[in-house]
Amino acid sequence: MSAATVSRSLNPLRRWSLLARFAGLPCVAQLLLLTQLAFNLGFYLVVPFLAVHLADDLAMAGWAIGVVLGVRTFSQQGLFVVGGALADRFGTRPVVLAGCAVRIAGFVVLAFAPTFPVVLVGAVLTGFAGALFSPAVEAALADEGTALERRGTITRAELFALFAICGELGAVAGPMLGAALLRVDFTLTCLVAAAAFTAILFGHYRLLPGIPARSSGEAAFAGWGEVLRNRAFLVFALGYSAYLVSYNQLYLALPVELQRATGGQWALGWMFALASVLIVVGQLPLAAWARRRLGAARALPLGFGLLATAFAAVSVSAPTEPPSGSFALAPAVALVTCLTFGQMLAVPVAQDLVARLAGERRLGSYFGFLSSTGGLAVLAGSAGVGAMLDRAYTPTPDAALPWVVMAILPTVGGVVLWLVARRTPPPAT
The missing domain is CATH 1.20.1250.20 (MFS general substrate transporter like domains)
Structure with missing residues (x-):
């Protein structure tokens, strides 16, 4: 009996169970899914509360807060194409590791930033970090999904669905933990987020395979x-x-x-x-x-x-x-x-x-x-x-x-x- 036949013969409740589907995946796929959960957990620890910190702790004007949040969003979403091109040129592993390192630096800067220019630097670093690792992780997941679909383990679309679920779990847990930490200090919140990304960095360094670059030997873009x-x-x-x-x-x-x-x-x-x-x-x-x-x-x-x-x-x-x-x-x-x-x-x-x-x-x-x-x-x-x-x-x-x-x-x-x-x-x- 083929793997695809076995998969179709499973009880529908088991096929749709998050834990069952996750447990049946190979290590690399599990790592990429947990990566999305951890990314969102660390991100939502800090970013939803950044405006409150800037207004209450640093007494910044509304325009300054808007500039910080706008620059952070654009430095991530607008530069995704740069991160994706770098992943194609150098492979997903080094770009993911670089993105984690940049976000750790960004959170540390935000933890101790006393003025608007320094906060702006931290915001740019945290945003650009996402532009580095997010397209790389999605590309790696697409590669892994192709292989798993050929083996009949799971379809690539279903793997992306699991990816969305894991991200949502992180997006739910992050603000809850961040709200609890914010009662102590925003600096502590940033340092906990930096620690989470440090763990992600070491996990990927140890476990993420060196997926070959798709355009090795060509210009980065x-x-x-x-x-x-x-x-x-x-x-x-x-x-x-x-x-x-x-x-x-x-x-x-x-x-x-x-x-x-x-x-x-x-x-x-x-x-x-x-x-x-x-x-x-x-x-x-x-x-x-x-x-x-x-x-x-x-x-x-x-x-x-x-x-x-x-x-x-x-x-x-x-x-x-x-x-x-x-x-x-x-x-x-x-x-x-x-x-x-x-x-x-x-x-x-x-x-x-x-x-x-x-x-x-x-x-x-x-x-x-x-x-x-x-x-x-x-x-x-x-x-x-x-x-x-x-x-x-x-x-x-x-x-x-x-x-x-x-x-x-x-x-x-x-x-x-x-x-x-x-x-x-x-x-x-």
Whole structure:
């Protein structure tokens, strides 16, 4: 009996169990999954509380805090393409190790930074570190997923789903631990995060194999030319950026809706907890169902349709006075639920499609370019959406406008990805 047959014969509950799937993976795949958990744990220990530290402990002005947070985001998301190209040129292992070392340095700088310029240096270091190791880890995971799918252990899309779950577990645990440590001192919080990344660094040094460079002997950024000549991928990246802009509205538009509905932000933490629970419980079975029953050409437009539905649901209620009691939260719950299910359905399938569009080559450059494109789209889209969201604080007819515009964006993105997916050959079986 083949490995694929054995996998299909397992009890569905076992197939979808996170622990069962994780335990059945080889050491390298487990390391990469735990890496994502540890990355997010260390990251969310510090970054959600950075603004509070800058305002309360260092008495920085609002503009300065905005500059620090904006530079940190751009130095990571905008430079992913650099990290991906370096991973293709030098291999994933040295780039991951370098990224861990840079983030350790960034957290140490933030721990003791007394002034705005020094804080800015720490923010750039922490951001650029993510630009180094994230595309490298995703490329290594795609390589590992290809090998495991050929052996019938797990599909690559399902491995990316496990990757998302592990990241979400870290994103949940990080802020909880960070909030506890912040009661003692922000310096301690940063040092604990630095210690976590030190452990990651040594773990990868000992366990991560030296995956050969994909473009050894070429210029470090030679892969960019190949990416820019791949028209199908460029169209895919533009369509996929609609997801990144849409999901970013959990941080930008959701607080506005909660303010309209309840007059405050007391429910914001519960909304993020809802998203995390949905991902941890539902990501793996939903990704498996999408991969086996739908395929990319149907899963992607369906997922993006759910993103559009999230904003359409709020647009219906935005012009009206909110009801009393817990019913006022219904549009926000619909927004979070549809966005989360749309993400769970579309993203693992999309990440698998990236590797196929890339011809299984230069995956670091491709994943890096995808993230950088999304980062620029979020930067531009958030500015435009933020300006329109001023209309959504009070229940007037104009309040529906920003939500309608946000619903149109993933609708168009879903159509674009559907066109790309239906023209892309299916994975070999």
